[in-house]
Amino acid sequence: MRTCVIFNPAARGNKARHFRRQLNATGAQCALKATAAPGDARRLAAEAVGEGFDLIIAAGGDGTVNEVLNGIGDAPDGFARARLGVLPLGTVNVFARELKIPLRIEPAWDVLQRGREMRIDLPQVEFLADGTRRKQYFAQLAGAGMDARAIELVDWEHKKKIGPLAYLIAGLKALREQKSKIIVRAGGREFAGELVLIGNGHLYGGPLGIFPAADLLDGLLEICVFPRVSWRIFLRCLPDFIARQRLPESVVQRVRAAAFELDGEPAAAFELDGEWAGHLPATFSVEPEKLRVIVP
Helix, strand or coil: CEEEECCCCCCCCCHHHHHHCCCHHCCCCCEEEECCCCCHHHHHHHHHHCCCEEEEEECCCCHHHHHHHHHHHHHHHHHHCCCEEECHHHHCCHHHHHHCCCCCCCCCHHHHCEEEEEEEEEEEEEEEEEEEEEEEEEEEEEEHHHHHHHHHHHHHHHHHHHHHHHHHHHHHHHHCCCEEEEEECCEEEEEEEEECCCCEEEEECCCCCCCCCCCCCCCCEEEEEECCHHHHHHHHHHHHHHHHHHCCHCCCCCEEEEEECCCECCCCEEEEECEEEEECEEEEEEEEEEEEEEEC
């Protein structure tokens, strides 16, 4: 099994420093490709597929995973030719948690070396950017409205110091702003809300089980629509978040679909795997069992 690891050498944090200390040993077992700028991981992953690597490992957080995933998709027949591995070095690591990849480096690396393959559903979104039709994949989750706005507001220096709390602080800032109205059209039905979350797996924001019915193998995405988002609703959700890491169902509407459309008034932003992606309108769909991943 030919393995390529894509890693950001400028990554900070204890796990990244620990991984850098292991690079010599790791380099003896696989090829290493270092990123130098945003977007490099996507380009390097496409190169790795073309060079014949069977396993391409994203060493980083969910943003790195998303770039590597899209790089595999950029290569001709990329998903048939290469598998995706995840070495969780990021702040939240939602997709690694979903796959039950250990969050410590040594056991995670052992999982990747054993190489048990699992096929899971592969979501994608099509949208316009600068007048050009684009397609982008995501592994775990997406969101539109306040969710994407919060990601825009994250202070990245703050994130390096306090980790996931930086997202909470940014979310509280976004709560104070005027919200877009987001329209969901799925299966002949229409829903409206100020926040829409989309799950391939059931986790969001780390351990939070926002999408209880989501399944990586069912060919569907779970759509969670919040008709209103306010301080009152946030405080109403807080006890369930703390006690059960779940949403109170009274504040959301849910629908499951293999394909659907999102629109926003005014044009709302959306995110994929925790990274800002673009603006609505957008069309979401899922390809059943298209993505090959390595799991315990």
